[in-house]
Amino acid sequence: MSSNRETTETGTADAQPTDMQFGEARSASTDSDGPAAEGVVESTQEARMGSGADSRFNSKLRNAFGSSPFILTKFDKFMNWVRGSSMFMLQFGIACCSIEMMHTYAVKHDLDRFGAGVPRASPRQADVIIVPGTIVSKFAPRMKRVYDQMPEPKFVVSMGSCTVSGGPFQQGYNVIKGAEEVIPCDIHVPGCPPRPEALIYGVAKLQERIAEGESAPVTVKPYELEQFGDLQRDELVEHLAADIDEDTLVMRYNWADST
Amino acid sequence: MSLEEPTGERTETHLTGVTEAGLDYDAIADLLGDRVVGRETHLNAEAFVVRPDEVQEALFALRDEAGFDHCSCVTAQEYEDRFESIYHLKRYDDPTQEVSVVVPTPRDAPASQTAEPVYRTADWHEREAYDLVGVEYEGHPDLRRILLPETWQGHPLGLDYDQDRPQIVTLESHANPLAEDQADDTGEADTMFLNIGPHHPATHGVLHVETVLDGEQVADVRSDIGYLHRCEEQMAQSGKYRHEIMPYPDRWDYVSAGLLNEWAYARTAEDLAGLEVPEYAQVIRTMGAEFSRIAAHMLAVATFALDVYGEFTATFMYGFRDREVVMDILEDLTGQRLMFNYFRLGGVAWDLPEPRAEFFEKIRDFLDELPGKLDEYHDLITSNEIFQLRCVDTGVIDAETAKDYGCTGPVARASGVDYDLRRDDPYGYYDELDWDVAVEPDGDNYARVLTRLREVEQSARIIEQCVDLLEDWPEEEREIQSNVPRTLRPDEDAEIYRAVEGAKGELGIYIRSDGTDKPARFKIRSPCFSNLQALPEMAEGEYIADLIASLASIDIVLGEVDR
Numbered sequence: 001m002s003s004n005r006e007t008t009e010t011g012t013a014d015a016q017p018t019d020m021q022f023g024e025a026r027s028a029s030t031d032s033d034g035p036a037a038e039g040v041v042e043s044t045q046e047a048r049m050g051s052g053a054d055s056r057f058n059s060k061l062r063n064a065f066g067s068s069p070f071i072l073t074k075f076d077k078f079m080n081w082v083r084g085s086s087m088f089m090l091q092f093g094i095a096c097c098s099i100e101m102m103h104t105y106a107v108k109h110d111l112d113r114f115g116a117g118v119p120r121a122s123p124r125q126a127d128v129i130i131v132p133g134t135i136v137s138k139f140a141p142r143m144k145r146v147y148d149q150m151p152e153p154k155f156v157v158s159m160g161s162c163t164v165s166g167g168p169f170q171q172g173y174n175v176i177k178g179a180e181e182v183i184p185c186d187i188h189v190p191g192c193p194p195r196p197e198a199l200i201y202g203v204a205k206l207q208e209r210i211a212e213g214e215s216a217p218v219t220v221k222p223y224e225l226e227q228f229g230d231l232q233r234d235e236l237v238e239h240l241a242a243d244i245d246e247d248t249l250v251m252r253y254n255w256a257d258s259t
Numbered sequence: 260m261s262l263e264e265p266t267g268e269r270t271e272t273h274l275t276g277v278t279e280a281g282l283d284y285d286a287i288a289d290l291l292g293d294r295v296v297g298r299e300t301h302l303n304a305e306a307f308v309v310r311p312d313e314v315q316e317a318l319f320a321l322r323d324e325a326g327f328d329h330c331s332c333v334t335a336q337e338y339e340d341r342f343e344s345i346y347h348l349k350r351y352d353d354p355t356q357e358v359s360v361v362v363p364t365p366r367d368a369p370a371s372q373t374a375e376p377v378y379r380t381a382d383w384h385e386r387e388a389y390d391l392v393g394v395e396y397e398g399h400p401d402l403r404r405i406l407l408p409e410t411w412q413g414h415p416l417g418l419d420y421d422q423d424r425p426q427i428v429t430l431e432s433h434a435n436p437l438a439e440d441q442a443d444d445t446g447e448a449d450t451m452f453l454n455i456g457p458h459h460p461a462t463h464g465v466l467h468v469e470t471v472l473d474g475e476q477v478a479d480v481r482s483d484i485g486y487l488h489r490c491e492e493q494m495a496q497s498g499k500y501r502h503e504i505m506p507y508p509d510r511w512d513y514v515s516a517g518l519l520n521e522w523a524y525a526r527t528a529e530d531l532a533g534l535e536v537p538e539y540a541q542v543i544r545t546m547g548a549e550f551s552r553i554a555a556h557m558l559a560v561a562t563f564a565l566d567v568y569g570e571f572t573a574t575f576m577y578g579f580r581d582r583e584v585v586m587d588i589l590e591d592l593t594g595q596r597l598m599f600n601y602f603r604l605g606g607v608a609w610d611l612p613e614p615r616a617e618f619f620e621k622i623r624d625f626l627d628e629l630p631g632k633l634d635e636y637h638d639l640i641t642s643n644e645i646f647q648l649r650c651v652d653t654g655v656i657d658a659e660t661a662k663d664y665g666c667t668g669p670v671a672r673a674s675g676v677d678y679d680l681r682r683d684d685p686y687g688y689y690d691e692l693d694w695d696v697a698v699e700p701d702g703d704n705y706a707r708v709l710t711r712l713r714e715v716e717q718s719a720r721i722i723e724q725c726v727d728l729l730e731d732w733p734e735e736e737r738e739i740q741s742n743v744p745r746t747l748r749p750d751e752d753a754e755i756y757r758a759v760e761g762a763k764g765e766l767g768i769y770i771r772s773d774g775t776d777k778p779a780r781f782k783i784r785s786p787c788f789s790n791l792q793a794l795p796e797m798a799e800g801e802y803i804a805d806l807i808a809s810l811a812s813i814d815i816v817l818g819e820v821d822r
Contacts, residue, residue, distance in 0.1 A: 091460050095487055095818055096513035098464070099558070100597060103586075106579035121460045138408045139457060139465055139486040141430035146458050162489075168506065171497065172490030173415045173422045174407065193597055225430060236425055240410055249430040256423040 084210035090126035091119035095133025097160040104196040134162035302755035306359035311371035330378035332784035335388030342369040373399040380665030406485035464817030491822040495781035515554035516762035521602040527757040537738035540606035546725035549718040555762035559814040566811040606740030650705035654797040654809030665789035668764020674702035680760040707812040
């Protein structure tokens, strides 16, 4: 059973701690599949599994680890891998795209296959927010608030043309020209609406990026929630001063600046 | 409210101006007498111009003497020299009998009398007119903005609106509207205020329901809408008739009901421009539209079960399984899964997919399996005892109240209002086919779900007959589009209001043309908008859980409510 010890040693001594040594470890465990020979020290794995253990418990991961339950990797890298492999999505519907999003969660497309199909109703339990639809002036502050309530680290998939640029409604007097005006987006999935396959691809790409530790881009032109009293005094602010308290949160849209 | 009036009094024989041959507009003019200051002819009906301070009298007369019990829509618009509100009236018994009441108001003081005491539904319609166009209604119970935030500056569908001016929108916590009335000695109200939405799984989108609870019971409920107001009317007004408007209807009611919505625009524009549609195209349209209806009702049923059972698995997945099949067929037909853009003015975009036999076989397979699938739904939902306990006799709305609120579609039909435009105001190929209108008398949450399931059966019947027709259609007569001018310029000042039976009810469009290739005014009458307005009638006094069930049973789509 020297091969097992070797694996362990390689694992410890290896100069590349991030590599999980799956290949080698697997071959090692194959060796130990047979009954332990007389007088040979039993591997840790076999000792733990005992005889007649249900093979279902003998997971791939277990096989990969071989006799050693240890892997060496960077903690950050490990956490990124974990985050990308199990994502809780915010159950968040806005417009047309949410119908295709529901189809992505439901039968046939089944986003859960990719470890990203647990819709959570509360933003406090969610890692990922898919923004599926047109964002209008009245909704943007609420969406920002929902996004703010999500715990870090959080990720945003902007789904559909409306969240990319305002889409077919870009010229509307009430329409925010893209989700990125309000919150930072990690992945844009274009389409009107994108097919479920496209959304799955977008989510898979996000998982890939998360696993590789790539960070979200910065919002280019943010519409921030700010207190009314902090706004620059101009004609509009003066006009509304009688109706809005100083400490009320507001979002100010400068339509002429956003294209 | 109309509830207080014994309905038996209004019998056909006493209605002024209603004859066998149609409406006698002169008799109606006599009925209105001096209140009429002018008369216009719209393409769908005669319109009587009424003084702004006599709106209620005129409308009361039309409702009580002439039987116009359906205020279908209120359109407001701004001209160079005046504002105008148009009340589109119909009769639930015969929606082809229409009359419009036009109320002009001066530009410097655009105020006219409210119609809310006559038709309860005018409440929201007038708020919208105030919000988007800027007409004020005297005596209105609650004339606030409805779609745009309350701090909005200007009226965006007015003529001199500057779209580039900045706007400020607040994020404030909402207060209990009953707090003041109910405050006890300590100044505390004994009711609890609860915000549902705008981000909430049970609101079917971005709806905000301000609810006041007394224990478990709903004491007050108000819908706050406008979180998806994406300027559909402005978009339509900036598009050319021929091709640039058709993609938008798909996005009003986006629950796969696209073809039904496209038909609303197609019907209105075709009647406005005097276009014919070949019979073959009408059959294809009818078939496609009914597939859309099935898909939309499947989603309604699936999400209803999701809301009352609170599970994300069984019924919801069944609904989506069946929707996928329908969407596949529609994709074969139109080329897109959800936003079809398949209708053209004067016909449809292209013929059925080749090989036709394969396409028909796919449809027939679906139709063959459908009865079994519907049995499954009935097992899972409607014949489930727990479901019945939950839904029977909750969220009740009676027929008269439903009419007062302008309810249409499955919501009205579940209250015993036998009103379906496919039969009552025939278009397409519906009057050639053999099918029934599903009507349930009870008006509760259960009836609304049952009505939808029964309508799916009827849609399948229609589709089956269409497939039979299409299969035998001679190859040389497969004309999919009539000859339509490249640029459409309907006559100047032509006005029309036309409606079709959408998935949620009467989906109407008013278009005024100004002689150019774009509409001067494009107003959408959304069934969900009127249906949602009736929510307090269903929910107040019920338990909070039944409010959620009622909300789900109305089957609103916020894209259509807010437009």
